[in-house]
Amino acid sequence: MTQSPExxxxxxxxxxxxxxxxxxxxxxxxxxLTEGMAAFTIEKVAALAGASRVTLYKWWPSKGAxxxxxxxxxxxxxxxxxxxxxxxxDLTAQLRAFVHLMRDTRAGRVMPELVGHAQTxxxxxxxLRERYSxxxxxxxxxxxxxxxxxxxxxxxxxPEVVVDQLWGACYHRLLIPDQPLTDEFAExxxxxxxxxxxxx
Amino acid sequence: MTQSPExxxxxxxxxxxxxxxxxxxxxxxxxxLTEGMAAFTIEKVAALAGASRVTLYKWWPSKGAxxxxxxxxxxxxxxxxxxxxxxxxDLTAQLRAFVHLMRDTRAGRVMPELVGHAQTxxxxxxxLRERYSxxxxxxxxxxxxxxxxxxxxxxxxxPEVVVDQLWGACYHRLLIPDQPLTDEFAExxxxxxxxxxxxx
DNA sequence: ATGGCTATAAACACAATGTCCATATATTTC
DNA sequence: GAAATATATGGACATTGTGTTTATAGCCAT
Numbered sequence: 095m096t097q098s099p100e101x102x103x104x105x106x107x108x109x110x111x112x113x114x115x116x117x118x119x120x121x122x123x124x125x126x127l128t129e130g131m132a133a134f135t136i137e138k139v140a141a142l143a144g145a146s147r148v149t150l151y152k153w154w155p156s157k158g159a160x161x162x163x164x165x166x167x168x169x170x171x172x173x174x175x176x177x178x179x180x181x182x183x184d185l186t187a188q189l190r191a192f193v194h195l196m197r198d199t200r201a202g203r204v205m206p207e208l209v210g211h212a213q214t215x216x217x218x219x220x221x222l223r224e225r226y227s228x229x230x231x232x233x234x235x236x237x238x239x240x241x242x243x244x245x246x247x248x249x250x251x252x253p254e255v256v257v258d259q260l261w262g263a264c265y266h267r268l269l270i271p272d273q274p275l276t277d278e279f280a281e282x283x284x285x286x287x288x289x290x291x292x293x294x
Numbered sequence: 295m296t297q298s299p300e301x302x303x304x305x306x307x308x309x310x311x312x313x314x315x316x317x318x319x320x321x322x323x324x325x326x327l328t329e330g331m332a333a334f335t336i337e338k339v340a341a342l343a344g345a346s347r348v349t350l351y352k353w354w355p356s357k358g359a360x361x362x363x364x365x366x367x368x369x370x371x372x373x374x375x376x377x378x379x380x381x382x383x384d385l386t387a388q389l390r391a392f393v394h395l396m397r398d399t400r401a402g403r404v405m406p407e408l409v410g411h412a413q414t415x416x417x418x419x420x421x422l423r424e425r426y427s428x429x430x431x432x433x434x435x436x437x438x439x440x441x442x443x444x445x446x447x448x449x450x451x452x453p454e455v456v457v458d459q460l461w462g463a464c465y466h467r468l469l470i471p472d473q474p475l476t477d478e479f480a481e482x483x484x485x486x487x488x489x490x491x492x493x494x
Numbered sequence: 495a496t497g498g499c500t501a502t503a504a505a506c507a508c509a510a511t512g513t514c515c516a517t518a519t520a521t522t523t524c
Numbered sequence: 525g526a527a528a529t530a531t532a533t534g535g536a537c538a539t540t541g542t543g544t545t546t547a548t549a550g551c552c553a554t
Contacts, residue, residue, distance in 0.1 A: 111520095111531070132414035137510055146533050151512065182492075206413050209469060213410025214332035219471075227470050251491045254473050255463070255482045262466025263458035269409060269469060270427050271419075273454050282455045290490025291451045292382075314501070337541060346502050351543065 118143045118150060122164025127200045131207035134161055158211055158218025162225065165208065169201045175233040181241035182288055188234070189260060189280035196268055197275055206268050231257055259287055318343045318350060322364025327400045331407035334361055358411055358418025362425065365408065369401045375433040381441035382488055388434070389460060389480035396468055397475055406468050431457055459487055 121143035126134050136157060140147045154160040178184055196202035212219040231254075238253035260283050267275045321343035326334050336357060340347045354360040378384055396402035412419040431454075438453035460483050467475045 114532070130414065135510060136512090147511090148513085148534095149532060152531085157511095210410035210413025213407045213469065214330065223470070223472055227472050231472050245493055247491050248493060251486065252482060255479060255486060256491060258463035258466045258473070258479075259459045259483065259486060262464075263455075263462040265466050265470065266458045266462025269413065270423070270465065272423055272427050272431050273458070279455060279458075282452060283459065286451065286455060286459060287487060288490055288492035290488055290492075291447050291456060292488035292490075293445055293448060335541060336543090347542090348503090348544085349501060352500085357542095 114143075114145055114149060115153065118145055118153075118160075119164055119167040121145075122160050123168025124164075126161055126164050126204055127168055130204065131161065131211050136160070139164075156215060156217040158208075158215040159221055161208060161211070162218060162221050165201070165204065166225070173229060173233065175237050177237055177240065179244070181238070181244075181246045182284055184237060184241075185260060185284045186281055189264065189283060190277055192261065192264060193275055193277060193280050196264070209265075209269065231261075234261065256287065260284070314343075314345055314349060315353070318345055318353075318360075319364055319367040321345075322360050323368025324364075326361055326364050326404055327368055330404065331361065331411050336360070339364075356415060356417040358408075358415040359421055361408060361411070362418060362421050365401070365404065366425070373429060373433065375437050377437055377440065379444070381438070381444075381446045382484055384437060385460060385484045386481055389464065389483060390477055392461065392464060393475055393477060393480050396464070409465075409469065431461075434461065456487065460484070 118139065122134075122139045125139055125142055129138075134157065136147055136150050139160065140150055150160065154163070175188060176184065196205065208218070208222060212222050234257045235253045238247065238251075238256055241247050242249065242251065242253070263283055264275060264280070267273055267279065273279075318339065322334075322339045325339055325342055329338075334357065336347055336350050339360065340350055350360065354363070375388060376384065396405065408418070408422060412422050434457045435453045438447065438451075438456055441447050442449065442451065442453070463483055464475060464480070467473055467479070473479075
């Protein structure tokens, strides 16, 4: 159990909106990261925030939207894609960091659940794309574009496809876990793709 | 609304187990393929099958297990991986068929929802691995192994990783749809990986 | 035919959703 | 400072779904 200082039973009446909103986001993030998406309910978030369910329904259109806001409130944006000029090294480093994040942190272990829930929640699907996947994908695509312009990649390669063959492969092992997600895997992804797996 | 001939109100008392079971599976498959996983509830399956909820709870331990059984009842196994001896052509053909299945059929559109639900249902996760992903992955791995033994692939390549860089990339575009899943994409996947995307 | 197995209806407790209301009060406006 | 506005609140409600218990009814094998 994560020990919130207080469930804080409040009196009736209005409180500053910003404060309530902050409290709700904190509660949503905490519940999501400790209990996971299966146990994430509007009711529990409201109780944990010491707020009324009606208030949540007023501001968030769906459970998914609330969960994602709670996720970012707890985790922060954390976007970075260092560019050293060596695309092979940069991709490997970035993928290893991603593997570490997904395997060894609470935030990482929750993300597959959010993606999973998005499969039946169009609201969350759109938000996840806008605020999570699209910005991250864009960073990788830009790095690959720069590498191509430096002459490190073939001219006819579509960076968008490359992203799917690197990060998409990792998500595959996360979401459909037949095989483990390891550092060696991350390294093999880059090796295979840059050098090619074909003979001659 | 899908118009079943009759909700068929039956009297109390026992009916042949096999018949009930068949009817439940049919109902589960129908509901899953027409309404999707979000609307898939034990209650609706029971009503559609003209069966008692208690009967469902007796035979299926979870909603996910019932959904997967219904899926296979409706779709069938459909496993095939033709091997013409040309690994590039075989992979491309197989991936194009996969893209078509996922994009243009009801069964395909439901699979991401099952994978999504599995993220918060360990029962379904295990069943999906055993009965869906593992057998399919094994077929692809075997084909790649044979190609390597024919000398069409580098000796040091791990077929398991290659599978993630081909099918995993497709699942990525299915589950986190930033970019469209197209035939051209399927072809680019094989091209990139066999020839490599690096310069020189 | 008889006894065991199993499907059935009905009822229950529970949890969660989503929407009402009337009331209380912080903040804004005059 | 007083009035108006916005908004959070508890409590209530109907609805849906879960998962279980109970007593009853009928198929099937022996």
